[in-house]
Amino acid sequence: MIFSNKLIAWYLDNKRFLPWRETKDPYYIWLSEIILQQTRVAQGLPYFEAFKQTYPTVFNLANAQEDDVLLLWQGLGYYSRARNLHATAKKVAYELNGQFPTTYKDLLTLKGVGEYTAAAIASIAYDEVVPVVDGNVFRVLARIYGITSDISTQRTKKEFQQVAAGLICPEQPAIFNQAIMDFGAIQCTPKGTDCTPCPFITTCVAYQTNQVDKLPVKLSKTKVKNRYMDFLIYLDEAGNTQLEQRTKKDIWQNLYQFPVVDRFEDTPINMEEYLQQQPSSSAITHIECLTQEVIIHQLSHQKLHIHFWLVKTNTTPANPIPWEELNKFGFPIVIHNFIQSLTV
DNA sequence: AAATCGGGGCA
């Protein structure tokens, strides 16, 4: 039996029931694919439902404020996805008359839509015969065909695209692409793979040579920088605090935070001394560190060492934010979680 | 080509 028939047969017996599979609407297909980039289905599911409910059409999303899109995205990470999502919604709504591009080539022109996502939308929403290559596809094909190329290079990505193009079922590309990804997520798992029920067990090169846990090969290793952040939670006598928006090209771009002392060196801060050098230091009546133990927050390329400080004042700041309105702002999840821990 | 961009789950 040929590869695609065997794969699709497995899929029909084992596929997951996912909400974005109940439609061919390119808006929902696109929305789900952006949410799922580098994100597990279990983590993305509630966000898909929230976006679908809050923004039922691309016009609703286009008419939203970016701050509100980021607030709904809060906790999902890789926030450029949310900014690009909003920008693309505005383009589709206002420049493309609400119609998404209908081909792989044209989909590639959208912000936040790369080769994988364009192939996913083109095949799933429009039945274009173009193969997806994501982390699942790398793993499945590397194992079954014993491909040992380093998957972190662009050269290898083209190699896998060629292999997948030779395997995709021309009659049902949408089914094939979703099948190979489900197969990677459910059967051909990254770790602890149980190969006994696998339909490819007799031909899988990795299994036959006992190298399932060696493939795919990925050589690139990310180096992580330490970063030290002390957030200052100002509080006046009326219960107002202060916020600022992160605007630089840095982590958490366009999200909100408390004013921060931020550095890449492990230099201890004498907070009382530091605050006395700030303007309006005379209004400060109380300084207190709220974190006994440093909070470690691990990002993909940075390890954050975080403390929160309470700074009470007896004057109202220029832009007071009532504490009760903090839930209107999108925060990095580590800040949001700390706010929650205070409120409860 | 390499670096950057989150957060959570799992052995």
Next chain:
DNA sequence: TGCCCAGATTT
């Protein structure tokens, strides 16, 4: 801890 997840963009 280290690796991975329906990757894309910038440098």
